[in-house]
Amino acid sequence: MSRQTTKTVFLEKAGYRKRRLRDAAKLVPFLGIVLLAIPLAWSGAAPHESIGSSGLLYVFGVWLLLIVLAAMLSIWVRSDPDIDGQDRDAK
Amino acid sequence: MMSFNALIVVALGYVVFLFGIAFFAERRAARGHSNWLSSPWIYTLSLSIYCTAWTFYGAVGYAARSGLEFVTIYLGPTLVMVGWWWVVRRLVRIGRAQRITSIADLVSSRFGKSTQLGMIVTVISVIAGTPYIALQLQSVTLSFAVFAQIEGVSWDQPDFNVTAMWVAIGLAVFTVIFGTRNLDANERHHGVVIAIAVEAIVKLFALVAVGVFVVWGIAGGPGEMLTRIDNSDIELWNNDSGRWISLIFLSGAAFLCLPRMFQVLVVENADERHLHVASWAFPLYLFMMSLFVMPIAVIGLDLMPQGSNPDLFVVTVPLSQGQGGLAVLSFLGGFSSATSMVIVATIALATMVSNHIVVPVWLSFQANQHAVMSGDVRNVILLSRRLSVAGIMVLGFLYYRISGGGTALAAIGLISFTGAVQILPAMIAGMFWRGATGVGAAAGLLTGLAIWMWTLFLPSFGVDAVISQFVLENGPLGLSWLRPQALFGVAGLDPLVHGIMWSMLLNATMLIICSLVTFPAPLERLQGAQFVNVFEHSSAAPAWTGAATGAEDLLIMSQRILGSTEAQALFEQEAVRQGKVGYLPEVTPDFIERLERELAGSVGAATAHAMIGQLIGGSSVSVEDLIAVADEAAQILEYSNRLEAKSKEQEQTARALRAANDKLTALSIQKDAFLSQISHELRTPMTSIRSFSDILRDGEMGEEGHERYAGIIHDEAVRLTRLLDDLLDLSVLENGQVVLHEQTGQLSDLLDRAMRAAGLHDGVLKVSRERVDEDITLTADLDRLAQVFINLISNARKYCDAAEPHLRISVVKDKHGYAVDFVDNGSGIAPENQDLIFEKFSRVADGSKAGGAGLGLAICREIMHRLGGEVVYLQGQDGAAFRVRLPKVKKTAALEQT
Numbered sequence: 001m002s003r004q005t006t007k008t009v010f011l012e013k014a015g016y017r018k019r020r021l022r023d024a025a026k027l028v029p030f031l032g033i034v035l036l037a038i039p040l041a042w043s044g045a046a047p048h049e050s051i052g053s054s055g056l057l058y059v060f061g062v063w064l065l066l067i068v069l070a071a072m073l074s075i076w077v078r079s080d081p082d083i084d085g086q087d088r089d090a091k
Numbered sequence: 092m093m094s095f096n097a098l099i100v101v102a103l104g105y106v107v108f109l110f111g112i113a114f115f116a117e118r119r120a121a122r123g124h125s126n127w128l129s130s131p132w133i134y135t136l137s138l139s140i141y142c143t144a145w146t147f148y149g150a151v152g153y154a155a156r157s158g159l160e161f162v163t164i165y166l167g168p169t170l171v172m173v174g175w176w177w178v179v180r181r182l183v184r185i186g187r188a189q190r191i192t193s194i195a196d197l198v199s200s201r202f203g204k205s206t207q208l209g210m211i212v213t214v215i216s217v218i219a220g221t222p223y224i225a226l227q228l229q230s231v232t233l234s235f236a237v238f239a240q241i242e243g244v245s246w247d248q249p250d251f252n253v254t255a256m257w258v259a260i261g262l263a264v265f266t267v268i269f270g271t272r273n274l275d276a277n278e279r280h281h282g283v284v285i286a287i288a289v290e291a292i293v294k295l296f297a298l299v300a301v302g303v304f305v306v307w308g309i310a311g312g313p314g315e316m317l318t319r320i321d322n323s324d325i326e327l328w329n330n331d332s333g334r335w336i337s338l339i340f341l342s343g344a345a346f347l348c349l350p351r352m353f354q355v356l357v358v359e360n361a362d363e364r365h366l367h368v369a370s371w372a373f374p375l376y377l378f379m380m381s382l383f384v385m386p387i388a389v390i391g392l393d394l395m396p397q398g399s400n401p402d403l404f405v406v407t408v409p410l411s412q413g414q415g416g417l418a419v420l421s422f423l424g425g426f427s428s429a430t431s432m433v434i435v436a437t438i439a440l441a442t443m444v445s446n447h448i449v450v451p452v453w454l455s456f457q458a459n460q461h462a463v464m465s466g467d468v469r470n471v472i473l474l475s476r477r478l479s480v481a482g483i484m485v486l487g488f489l490y491y492r493i494s495g496g497g498t499a500l501a502a503i504g505l506i507s508f509t510g511a512v513q514i515l516p517a518m519i520a521g522m523f524w525r526g527a528t529g530v531g532a533a534a535g536l537l538t539g540l541a542i543w544m545w546t547l548f549l550p551s552f553g554v555d556a557v558i559s560q561f562v563l564e565n566g567p568l569g570l571s572w573l574r575p576q577a578l579f580g581v582a583g584l585d586p587l588v589h590g591i592m593w594s595m596l597l598n599a600t601m602l603i604i605c606s607l608v609t610f611p612a613p614l615e616r617l618q619g620a621q622f623v624n625v626f627e628h629s630s631a632a633p634a635w636t637g638a639a640t641g642a643e644d645l646l647i648m649s650q651r652i653l654g655s656t657e658a659q660a661l662f663e664q665e666a667v668r669q670g671k672v673g674y675l676p677e678v679t680p681d682f683i684e685r686l687e688r689e690l691a692g693s694v695g696a697a698t699a700h701a702m703i704g705q706l707i708g709g710s711s712v713s714v715e716d717l718i719a720v721a722d723e724a725a726q727i728l729e730y731s732n733r734l735e736a737k738s739k740e741q742e743q744t745a746r747a748l749r750a751a752n753d754k755l756t757a758l759s760i761q762k763d764a765f766l767s768q769i770s771h772e773l774r775t776p777m778t779s780i781r782s783f784s785d786i787l788r789d790g791e792m793g794e795e796g797h798e799r800y801a802g803i804i805h806d807e808a809v810r811l812t813r814l815l816d817d818l819l820d821l822s823v824l825e826n827g828q829v830v831l832h833e834q835t836g837q838l839s840d841l842l843d844r845a846m847r848a849a850g851l852h853d854g855v856l857k858v859s860r861e862r863v864d865e866d867i868t869l870t871a872d873l874d875r876l877a878q879v880f881i882n883l884i885s886n887a888r889k890y891c892d893a894a895e896p897h898l899r900i901s902v903v904k905d906k907h908g909y910a911v912d913f914v915d916n917g918s919g920i921a922p923e924n925q926d927l928i929f930e931k932f933s934r935v936a937d938g939s940k941a942g943g944a945g946l947g948l949a950i951c952r953e954i955m956h957r958l959g960g961e962v963v964y965l966q967g968q969d970g971a972a973f974r975v976r977l978p979k980v981k982k983t984a985a986l987e988q989t
Contacts, residue, residue, distance in 0.1 A: 025176050039332075053317040053320045
């Protein structure tokens with residue numbers, strides 16, 4: 001079904017910021033995937049050396065980083081009252 | 092030390108407490124005080140049923156056996172929730188828009204409300220979910236046994252079985268009471284949700300308490316703890332990177348596909364905005380749950396005797412340190428994890444079994460007798476749901492009994508995940524790809540199910556249990572490429588990674604290929620568009636056309652499903668919306684659509700569709716209707732575009748009219764001014780002519796005076812004549828009666844002639860010219876053109892107000908051709924007058940000085956118009972500036988010249 005609304009191509013500054021925040025929120029999982037793929041290199045690099053507790057700290061550190069990022073972004077994005085109105089051109 | 096009986100009392104007390112909380116929440120919700128029940132925090136906590144007893148007890152065991160790999164089970168859901176903008180948000184929106192009751196309903200609804208697809212998904216979910224329920228029963232009984240052992244009682248198999256049975260019965264009762272109380276799955280199960288939330292807090296608190304005790308109480312602080320981890324026998328990082336990635340993927344996918352997770356994530360979601368909080372709070376919960384897993388595992392391995400079960404470290408480590416209270420708390424945590432998972436999983440599975448298997452089968456038996464009209468559907472559905480709860484619990488218990496509750500069960504967790512994840516391709520394709528068809532989805536699901544059964548599920552019962560050692564090593568019937576753990580000859584992989592890879596790969600491939608080659612039914616296409624574009628249009632295209640049934644029949648049927656109060660309220664509301672009085676609204680396609688969606692919230696989309704179809708004679712949507720709907724929308728769009736264009740055009744016209752009106756008003760004022768001017772102009776010479784001719788008639792003067800007076804009379808008459816000539820000239824030009832005499836000549840000659848005629852001999856006005864540029868041959872009515880030049884030059888002579896008047900005449904060439912500019916160094920013409928100077932009778936400067944009637948420029952303009960050129964006022968120069976655009980040189984004429 002065709003859309004009837006004509007989209008606004010440019011937004012005012014505040015709307016633009018929100019849009020970019022949402023982009024950032026969408027990128028967080030990819031950041032997570034990249035950071036969590038790093039342990040894959042450990043086994044190849046040092047097959048006989050145990051990575052030990054530093055590996056544990058790394059994984060939990062990345063985990064915490066993702067949580068903090070998600071929390072900050074969700075709080076910033078949430079202050080957008082028209083969050084669903086702009087969905088039309090979010091894609 | 093706490094006795095076993097005391098433990099039973101504590102457990103029962105906890106259960107009573109949960110019942111109480113659930114009752115309290117239901118009562119509050121029934122009175123309408125459900126605000127705090129639907130807060131984002133309760134929602135987040137309810138998601139925690141992801142952490143089952145398998146993770147509560149099993150994570151420590153997993154860590155003790157495989158090191159860091161246990162976190163993958165939590166990292167997958169973390170990534171999914173952190174990336175909620177991609178899938179979860181869409182899933183929740185679709186769930187709310189389509190009133191989805193379960194994951195089977197989602198798939199069925201997306202692919203044309205297909206009953207068969209609903210059945211397939213339900214079967215997969217039940218097969219994959221049953222072992223998991225058995226696993227929960229096992230962990231609860233095992234933890235009971237730990238406490239029994241302390242009293243010196245060693246449990247035999249029958250003791251385990253009896254305990255498991257009582258746990259199963261208790262859970263079934265709770266689920267039936269709170270989980271199948273109301274029919275509408277979209278009305279949230281407040282009691283259940285709040286009980287789960289409380290249990291979530293209990294299990295987190297218990298695990299953190301044990302963890303704090305282990306780190307600070309036994310190890311002596313985080314630093315010492317890390318050293319002990321480094322020194323322990325556990326290999327933190329094993330070298331299998333395939334498992335790391337596969338398990339992160341598997342857990343993330345299972346988080347979306349497990350029926351119980353779908354239930355809390357989508358169906359019980361009260362408000363989409365709760366996702367904002369859950370997106371980080373739920374990962375934080377998982378983080379807290381796994382933070383102390385490694386320390387507990389390490390300390391457990393250090394402290395406990397060789398050969399003790401690491402799965403139970405959470406309970407046995409505190410017990411071995413004499414912390415009975417902590418052990419009981421930990422036991423309650425595990426108990427909470429098990430019960431909350433079983434309750435929600437059972438509700439979700441029972442809804443699916445009832446909506447997608449029992450009711451459709453029951454309906455098909457009664458189809459001829461108009462089942463929807465007779466018999467109380469509502470009770471049938473509720474009953475079938477309760478029986479399903481009991482049935483699933485029985486299945487879980489049986490599985491527990493048959494598998495023997497041994498280590499074989501422990502391995503089933505991830506295999507069960509893999510089974511549930513077979514729904515993922517159909518679900519994701521359904522949400523993002525309009526081209527996915529029901530046939531494709533079914534093919535993918537069945538392929539995935541078959542491969543999962545063959546590579547993972549059947550071998551999980553142990554060697555020679557279902558699949559013999561021979562088949563495992565050589566393939567069935569000697570077909571070696573069908574070996575369960577080395578399909579197509581891909582050997583050497585971890586069996587789980589092997590199973591995940593092949594099942595997902597072939598599942599997705601079948602889905603894509605079959606979708607590409609089949610053609611979807613109209614209803615499928617309609618639903619596909621609504622799912623994929625769920626954020627674009629909230630209102631649906633009607634799926635029903637022309638209804639041949641009465642509103643009364645529909646009301647009777649709805650009452651049987653929704654209950655009479657709700658159904659009547661719905662119908663009345665619709666009637667009011669349509670502006671009618673009473674309970675029976677007009678049966679519009681729109682209304683049927685909404686009614687169907689309401690019913691779908693109770694019995695699932697496929698059943699609701701079938702029931703309405705029975706009543707209104709199956710006049711569902713056809714391809715033609717779809718096209719018609721699309722056409723209609725296109726027409727509306729075109730119409731509105733046309734309206735917009737028209738209104739824009741009208742606006743332009745109005746603007747032009749306003750401008751014209753302004754100009755006319757100005758002209759009218761000018762004309763009035765001119766009339767008084769012209770009468771004055773005509774009157775002045777006439778007056779002097781009359782008075783001097785009076786004097787002459789009286790004849791009382793000498794020869795000299797006579798001659799002087801006659802001269803004056805003559806001059807005045809000439810002036811009058813010139814004025815009248817101008818008026819006449821203009822009128823001729825304007826009426827187009829002028830005859831042009833074409834001649835050919837040089838522009839420089841023409842300008843010389845004009846300067847001579849303009850009366851510059853007094854030498855006041857200096858003129859500068861660029862004679863080189865003026866070497867242009869013209870073919871036009873040169874006399875008329877000269878008239879224009881003369882007028883412009885004499886205007887400069889008359890009106891230029893500079894101390895040393897100077898006129899610059901220059902020739903310019905641009906893409907339109909040649910033009911001659913006349914620019915003086917006076918003060919120019921004010922912008923507001925620039926529009927008017929070319930109008931007749933307009934005079935900007937004081938008229939008496941010039942002695943003209945303001946016709947000169949009007950005549951110039953008319954002449955240039957006739958000649959095919961133009962004269963315009965040139966803005967932005969030092970003084971008054973006019974540009975005469977010369978008539979285009981005709982090609983033929985130009986050729987003759989060269």
